[in-house]
Amino acid sequence: MIKIAILGGGVSGSLLSYLIKTRTNFDVKLFDIREKYVKPCGDIVPNVYSPPVPWDVKFRIKRFAFYLDGELMNEIEYRNTKWLVIDKWGWINKMRERVGVTHVSLFNKKDFDYVIDAKGPYDMDREVVYTTRALIRTNRFDDIAIFEFNTRYTGFYWVFPSEEGILNVGAGFLEHKNSKELVLSYIKEKYKDAQILDIRGAPISVSPIKDKRFKIGEARGLVFPLSGEGIRPSAISAEVAFEALYKEKDFEFYMDEYLKKLYNAINIQHLLLKLYRNSSLSLRKTLLRVLFKSDILIDAYLEDKITLEGILESARFIKNGIIR
Numbered sequence: 001m002i003k004i005a006i007l008g009g010g011v012s013g014s015l016l017s018y019l020i021k022t023r024t025n026f027d028v029k030l031f032d033i034r035e036k037y038v039k040p041c042g043d044i045v046p047n048v049y050s051p052p053v054p055w056d057v058k059f060r061i062k063r064f065a066f067y068l069d070g071e072l073m074n075e076i077e078y079r080n081t082k083w084l085v086i087d088k089w090g091w092i093n094k095m096r097e098r099v100g101v102t103h104v105s106l107f108n109k110k111d112f113d114y115v116i117d118a119k120g121p122y123d124m125d126r127e128v129v130y131t132t133r134a135l136i137r138t139n140r141f142d143d144i145a146i147f148e149f150n151t152r153y154t155g156f157y158w159v160f161p162s163e164e165g166i167l168n169v170g171a172g173f174l175e176h177k178n179s180k181e182l183v184l185s186y187i188k189e190k191y192k193d194a195q196i197l198d199i200r201g202a203p204i205s206v207s208p209i210k211d212k213r214f215k216i217g218e219a220r221g222l223v224f225p226l227s228g229e230g231i232r233p234s235a236i237s238a239e240v241a242f243e244a245l246y247k248e249k250d251f252e253f254y255m256d257e258y259l260k261k262l263y264n265a266i267n268i269q270h271l272l273l274k275l276y277r278n279s280s281l282s283l284r285k286t287l288l289r290v291l292f293k294s295d296i297l298i299d300a301y302l303e304d305k306i307t308l309e310g311i312l313e314s315a316r317f318i319k320n321g322i323i324r
Contacts, residue, residue, distance in 0.1 A: 005112040011234035012217025013118030018095040040133035040200040059085035063144040066292040073292035120218040128203035131172030132179040136194040224304040
């Protein structure tokens with residue numbers, strides 16, 4: 001019997017271990033430092049992907065607003081749901097419960113035929129942005145997703161509806177490691193009646209990594225650096241990894257071949273991020289104005305498809321997809 005160890009029980013590690021546990025006769029063990037998953041994020045996925053293990057949807061987002069240096073650049077409303085707010089913790093912990101979690105201190109590489117690294121960014125072998133997310137209860141709840149950019153910094157504030165009456169408020173800027181302080185100040189300024197229900201921080205990958213061998217999800221660098229969205233690419237990588245293991249294919253060749261389109265989209269965002277960081281403040285403002293004044297580019301940004309193919313797809317969709 002093939003024995004597989006998966007190190008890290010986030011999106012990719014939990015999903016891969018669940019698929020192996022429920023669809024094969026392989027022996028799989030999931031190792032983590034915690035029994036329960038509690039990593040914070042925006043809990044957002046574009047409404048273009050359904051995982052093999054369904055998640056619960058808490059909210060459906062159709063409206064978006066983009067601010068630059070305090071000025072509203074664009075507000076857009078779609079006819080159909082553009083983003084899903086999912087119960088990420090519940091989804092992951094349900095899979096972990098089915099598989100079982102063993103503390104990582106008990107891991108011994110010699111006991112396994114395959115060891116898959118799903119530890120996310122925590123080896124710190126890449127550049128990360130330190131983000132903070134707060135869940136707040138407020139009478140100023142709205143169903144619109146808000147992005148606030150400041151040309152002096154690399155990153156943004158976000159405000160997403162989490163569930164009725166509760167907002168997910170967060171921030172991440174490469175120039176500020178203490179994003180918690182920024183988020184608390186932002187909440188104090190924007191939501192004076194806010195009751196903070198939960199506040200946590202986590203790093204997110206924003207640079208390519210050199211060693212991808214037997215890694216999946218964010219450990220493999222599969223995060224869109226301009227938006228920070230990693231749930232969908234991590235889940236896709238788990239599906240591809242499962243196929244590689246189940247069919248006993250060459251793991252790295254199979255992963256690279258079937259994730260090629262995802263790599264290309266992420267690499268383009270790495271190049272755009274580098275361009276932005278090396279630009280003057282005036283050029284940064286121009287770049288962001290171009291992005292946020294264009295319904296087509298906004299659509300491509302929201303679905304992380306800033307490629308020629310993706311922009312053309314957005315151009316076709318926008319004709320009948322938005323409400324003014």
